[in-house]
Amino acid sequence: MPFQRGPASEPGPGGLFRRRVRTVSRPDGVLQCNRCGGRTVLNTENGVVVKRGRRLRGTKVDTDICANCWTEGITVPMQAAVGKTG
Numbered sequence: 001m002p003f004q005r006g007p008a009s010e011p012g013p014g015g016l017f018r019r020r021v022r023t024v025s026r027p028d029g030v031l032q033c034n035r036c037g038g039r040t041v042l043n044t045e046n047g048v049v050v051k052r053g054r055r056l057r058g059t060k061v062d063t064d065i066c067a068n069c070w071t072e073g074i075t076v077p078m079q080a081a082v083g084k085t086g
């Protein structure tokens with residue numbers, strides 16, 4: 001018997017809020033989270049060394065991650081436009 005998909009579920013209050021956030025116009029080129037609408041960017045580095053008072057950069061692990069969603073344990077890449085990457 002082939003798999004049959006059931007009817008689509010209605011989005012809850014959180015889903016409706018996220019849908020509204022995604023459709024709000026944003027300034028051109030501004031990184032914004034498509035999940036929560038936050039604009040705080042988080043970049044993480046591994047292996048940073050401080051030598052003679054100078055900070056040597058480590059290896060980038062994550063770039064342009066939403067800081068608000070990261071506090072909830074969710075990694076969401078920030079996007080400059082809806083439906084586009086980067």
Ligand SMILES: [Zn+2]
Pocket residue numbers: 033034035036037038066067068069070076
């Ligand atoms: Zn977010």
